[in-house]
Amino acid sequence: MTTFLELLANGISVGAVYALIALGFVVIFKATEVVNFTHASLLLAGGFLVAKLHPALGFWLALAAGVAGAALVGALIEFLIIRRARVGSHGVLAIVTIGVDILLTTELTRQIGTDVLALGDPWRDQVLHLGPITIAETRVVALGVAAALITAFLLAFKFTGWGVAMRATAEDAETAALMGVRLGRVSLSAWAVAGALAAIAALFLCVFPTPGLDRSTTAAAMKAFPAAILGGLDSTTGALAGGLIVGVTEALMSGYQSQLAFLGRGIGDAAPFLVMIAILLFRPAGIFGTKELARV
Amino acid sequence: MAGEAGLEITDLAVHYGPVRALRGVRVTVPRGAVVAVLGANGAGKSTLLRAVSGTLRFHRGGVTSGTVSFGGSRLNGSPAAAVARGVVQVPEGRRVFARMTVAENLRAGALGVRDRGKVAEARDRVHALFPILAERPHQRAGLLSGGEQQMLSIGRALMANPSMLLLDEPTLGLAPMMAARIAATIREINEQGTSVLLVEQNAAMALGLASHAYVLEVGEVALSGPAAELAASDEVRRRYLGVGTPETDRPVGIDAEDAPPELTPRPVRTLPRWTA
Ligand SMILES: Nc1ncnc2c1ncn2[C@@H]1O[C@H](COP(=O)(O)OP(=O)(O)OP(=O)(O)O)[C@@H](O)[C@H]1O
Ligand SMILES: [Mg+2]
Numbered sequence: 001m002t003t004f005l006e007l008l009a010n011g012i013s014v015g016a017v018y019a020l021i022a023l024g025f026v027v028i029f030k031a032t033e034v035v036n037f038t039h040a041s042l043l044l045a046g047g048f049l050v051a052k053l054h055p056a057l058g059f060w061l062a063l064a065a066g067v068a069g070a071a072l073v074g075a076l077i078e079f080l081i082i083r084r085a086r087v088g089s090h091g092v093l094a095i096v097t098i099g100v101d102i103l104l105t106t107e108l109t110r111q112i113g114t115d116v117l118a119l120g121d122p123w124r125d126q127v128l129h130l131g132p133i134t135i136a137e138t139r140v141v142a143l144g145v146a147a148a149l150i151t152a153f154l155l156a157f158k159f160t161g162w163g164v165a166m167r168a169t170a171e172d173a174e175t176a177a178l179m180g181v182r183l184g185r186v187s188l189s190a191w192a193v194a195g196a197l198a199a200i201a202a203l204f205l206c207v208f209p210t211p212g213l214d215r216s217t218t219a220a221a222m223k224a225f226p227a228a229i230l231g232g233l234d235s236t237t238g239a240l241a242g243g244l245i246v247g248v249t250e251a252l253m254s255g256y257q258s259q260l261a262f263l264g265r266g267i268g269d270a271a272p273f274l275v276m277i278a279i280l281l282f283r284p285a286g287i288f289g290t291k292e293l294a295r296v
Numbered sequence: 297m298a299g300e301a302g303l304e305i306t307d308l309a310v311h312y313g314p315v316r317a318l319r320g321v322r323v324t325v326p327r328g329a330v331v332a333v334l335g336a337n338g339a340g341k342s343t344l345l346r347a348v349s350g351t352l353r354f355h356r357g358g359v360t361s362g363t364v365s366f367g368g369s370r371l372n373g374s375p376a377a378a379v380a381r382g383v384v385q386v387p388e389g390r391r392v393f394a395r396m397t398v399a400e401n402l403r404a405g406a407l408g409v410r411d412r413g414k415v416a417e418a419r420d421r422v423h424a425l426f427p428i429l430a431e432r433p434h435q436r437a438g439l440l441s442g443g444e445q446q447m448l449s450i451g452r453a454l455m456a457n458p459s460m461l462l463l464d465e466p467t468l469g470l471a472p473m474m475a476a477r478i479a480a481t482i483r484e485i486n487e488q489g490t491s492v493l494l495v496e497q498n499a500a501m502a503l504g505l506a507s508h509a510y511v512l513e514v515g516e517v518a519l520s521g522p523a524a525e526l527a528a529s530d531e532v533r534r535r536y537l538g539v540g541t542p543e544t545d546r547p548v549g550i551d552a553e554d555a556p557p558e559l560t561p562r563p564v565r566t567l568p569r570w571t572a
Contacts, residue, residue, distance in 0.1 A: 177350075
């Protein structure tokens with residue numbers, strides 16, 4: 001029972017981090033209808049900046065720089081590539097983002113080489129004892145931060161002018177333009193926000209118990225894709241649910257791996273994709289989605 | 297033309313790719329006036345409004361010659377700039393944001409306005425014109441009736457404090473009662489100082505509201521003049537007002553679709569319509 005609770009707590013925490021990534025993914029999709037495959041490299045870029053800058057700047061400033069940097073990279077991708085290609089079909093744009101992702105990831109992994117980079121976070125490997133369960137401090141912080149960011153984001157989406165412009169654009173871009181909404185700005189802000197969220201997620205994917213940032217970090221980031229897709233690509237609620245489902249499934253499957261040995265080793269890593277496929281079989285648009293990926 | 301420059305469209309040509317939708321179109325809307333544009337399906341009425349509001353690119357179209365200017369200076373084809381200059385379009389088919397509430401739709405209409413005081417004023421004006429919108433701020437727009445959605449669509453455009461309102465078939469698909477109400481509201485909006493460019497198939501209603509009118513046929517201005525003169529002209533009566541049928545005297549509610557086939561204009565070259 002204790003194991004189960006611990007696994008569950010860890011799963012929820014990691015799931016909240018996946019939700020952060022998935023949220024950025026969904027925001028870009030809503031604002032521009034582009035399926036953004038550069039997300040993993042945005043995340044890597046954010047994490048890389050924190051790792052490289054923290055010895056000089058200290059952790060918090062480095063984190064701020066990483067967040068700003070990833071937001072900037074996102075904005076640049078939008079401004080230099082996506083915007084220029086605006087008239088092209090969204091399917092083609094998705095493939096363009098795959099190309100950009102490969103470029104960025106290749107360059108970043110070349111920089112990282114075989115190193116495992118520490119991010120210099122203040123929580124290190126401390127653990128908390130909450131009743132019967134023992135959990136890493138980083139996991140608790142991750143959950144708290146992700147929950148706070150997601151709440152702030154959803155409130156902004158619901159109540160600010162930016163959020164109204166986003167939703168109006170997502171629903172009907174031409175009519176939003178008739179209201180004086182500058183679609184370029186909406187799209188730019190979506191990419192920047194997604195980059196910033198990805199950088200925060202990078203931090204929590206690389207801290208204890210993970211040894212640090214290395215070339216395999218993108219693989220962890222990739223799990224946010226099934227999270228976004230199974231929740232519904234155009235649904236913020238879906239991103240949250242998807243993130244949690246993926247996080248918890250992965251944690252439980254890895255935790256009970258010995259009992260699940262008949263499924264083969266490494267089932268935890270494959271679990272998110274299996275869950276995604278299972279859900280898409282029954283709900284092609286995802287749990288909360290309204291648009292099928294195939295129609296994009 | 298009363299001294300002040302309103303909307304001036306000169307020698308406008310618009311293409312959608314290789315397809316020509318407008319040629320040599322000249323339309324003037326003096327400040328404070330209501331001007332109507334009539335025409336059959338596919339005549340280019342919506343295209344004309346898109347050229348003014350700067351939304352042709354959403355349909356893969358563009359202005360290939362001619363100019364659109366407002367208040368004496370050119371509109372550069374950006375929708376946001378047009379809104380900032382006070383030129384606001386109500387799109388054909390209402391196009392309310394169905395997943396958003398009534399209040400959010402109105403808020404969306406004011407997204408181009410910075411001054412909060414002005415937004416509050418505009419909301420009061422819209423609520424006074426359309427009390428139903430004040431009564432149901434939290435209802436999802438998609439659940440409103442067609443007539444209510446049209447009111448919301450007009451109200452949303454008014455949130456931007458337009459000095460020139462472009463209306464694309466505001467009575468499309470509405471029952472005569474509701475169409476008459478919309479017509480009365482358009483007159484009221486105009487009396488409050490907003491110029492109106494009204495695109496309609498409902499010729500009787502449009503000619504009743506407008507001071508001047510233009511008839512578009514296959515992308516060109518076929519007729520124009522004072523609305524009363526057009527309403528009296530044989531050609532317009534025959535083609536758009538259904539002379540000789542009991543429809544003639546009905547002030548509103550005559551849809552082109554309702555008119556007997558022989559009263560529709562000469563066969564129009566039909567072009568594929570790629571976007572609804
Ligand atoms: N996106 C497009 N691509 C190609 N042709 C188009 C496009 N949109 C409109 N057209 C063509 O341009 C011409 C004018 O269309 P427009 O929509 O302006 O007509 P309309 O007068 O508004 O008609 P309706 O009364 O049916 O709304 C039509 O022949 C139409 O087929
Ligand atoms: Mg039209």
